[in-house]
Amino acid sequence: NNPLKLYRIEIIILDVNDNSPSFLSTSQIINITENTAAGARFPLQRAHDADVGKNTVNSYKLSQNEHFSLVTHKGESVTVELQLQKVLDREKQSVIRLTLTAIDGGTPAKSGTMVIMINVLDINDNAPVFSQTLYKASVYENAKIGTSIVTLNATDLDTGPNGQIFYSFSRIDRVTETDLFAIDEKTGTVTNKKNIDFEENNAFEIRVQASDGAVFPMTSHAKLLIEVLDVNDNTPEISVTSLLNSVKEDASIGTAIALVSVLDKDGSKNAMLNCKVSNNVPFKLELSYKNYYSLVVDGPLDRESSAQYDISITATDEGSPPLSSTSVINVHVSDVNDNKPLFKENIINVYVKENSPVGAVLKTVSAIDADVDQNGQVSYSVLQSNSNSLPLSSMVN
Incomplete structure (x- = not known):
């Protein structure tokens, strides 16, 4: 019988590019202050590829944008950083969305993507701007008091406290004005604190x-002009300057006896005045100049009928009500x-006893x-008679 022989066989499994690169998360959030200088770098997540050799992650690509570029480092594995190329401006774009693509070296190549969200953090680089x-x-x-006069409006492109607006009066203004008016620091509404006198x-x-x-x-500044509108709250004032202590009863018509001026502290129609003699007397007012008059004789005078006159002068404005x-x-x-002296009787009979x-x-x-x-003092005399008898003056006094 043949003895049993054992052989050790090593099987090498050759990689096939059957895996795509993938990131641990679908997105990465990076917060960057808007005044960050160009050249700053920010590390990015690496992609993982189960394949090996050339089939693993070989390169990265960033979506087209105007602010960032990629810096790739190749060692045992490929790492990547985001580099700021152009300074950010939160007021123009507060969030930037980029796509990072990882590409392997297979043929054909496979890829995976991740979204990069750039939150541009605000700095106080904008002053408030008034609408006017x-x-x-x-x-x-x-x-x-407390009447709303005007509401100011300003905007600030910044956000958070940097964009919160507080209104106030400029400290360089006169105390008088800020004593009369108040401004709500949050709403910008201007009101009156005291009574305003036109x-x-x-x-x-x-x-x-x-x-x-x-x-x-x-801080930014603006100018506020407040016009005070007149209310008819002042009565006309009449001033008289006498030219004569008394007027002769034979004074001719037109003789001036006094100068009259009128004044109203109001404005516009409330200060337009009409002036006249309001009672029935032989005098009238003649306009010399605006609000200046002459009081003149307007009819025959007779001291024996009226030795004095009380002349009423009335001034009325054109306000509503006047x-x-x-x-x-x-x-x-x-x-x-x-006037000549008058005897009580036209004929006086005198009976004289002889002797x-x-x-x-x-x-x-x-x-x-x-x-x-003196005009009323009477003296007496005996007139001569035309008769042929003895002169009367030789017999009586």
Whole structure:
């Protein structure tokens, strides 16, 4: 019988490229600050391929983009890094999606892919921007305290605290303006803190600012013009300057006796005035210049009928509703000798006893004169008679 012989056979299994490269996860997230300098590198996951030799991972390819390139290192295995070529700008693109492809060396080659998500992290590289460089608003005087006048609006391209906006008045403005107005730091709404008086100030120019919420905030400025609208809250003021202490009763029509000026502290129609003599007297106002008048005689005067006049001057504005005021001027009429003495009787009969002693009172006569002072003082005399008898003056005084 032949003895049993054993042979050791070694079988080498030759690799066939029947596996594709694969990554441990379908995506890789990388956070990069937008001010990162070009040239910075970021390691990427390696792909795994169950094949060996040339059939394993041989190279990597990155999808077309403007910011990144690949740096490949070949050793026992192929590793790869992402290199920043162009500085990022989160405000233009906050997320960048790339595709990394791993390729083996087989024939034909197989490949596998992974998504790379680049989150561009914000830095405070943008200042707030107002929607307008000049805001215009208006508010009525005496408006209720807390009235909303205007709402400012600014935007910041940054995100998070870097993009949070706070409104305020510029510190370089006058204290008076910030005492009158308030601004909501979050909404940008401007309101009045106190009563606003058009007659004190009819417009305000205020510098406003918007700052972001960064540790070292960025700030921008704008200008706010607030026009104060008039309310008819002032009555006309009348001022009189007398030219004569009194006016003669024979003064001609047109004689000026006083200058009258009127003033209204309001504006626009609320300050437009109409002025006139409002009672029935022989005087009138003649316009000399805007809001300046002359008070003149407008009819015959007679001191004996009226020795003085109370002239009412009324000024009315054109507001809605209108306001008016009245001033009374007292004018004295001085006497002119325009009245002759008058006896109470036209004929006076005197009965005389013959042989009356010299000096005896025969009759007391009386005459009156409507004038005053010297013009009203009466003196008496006996007129000569035309008869042929003895002269009267030789018998009586």
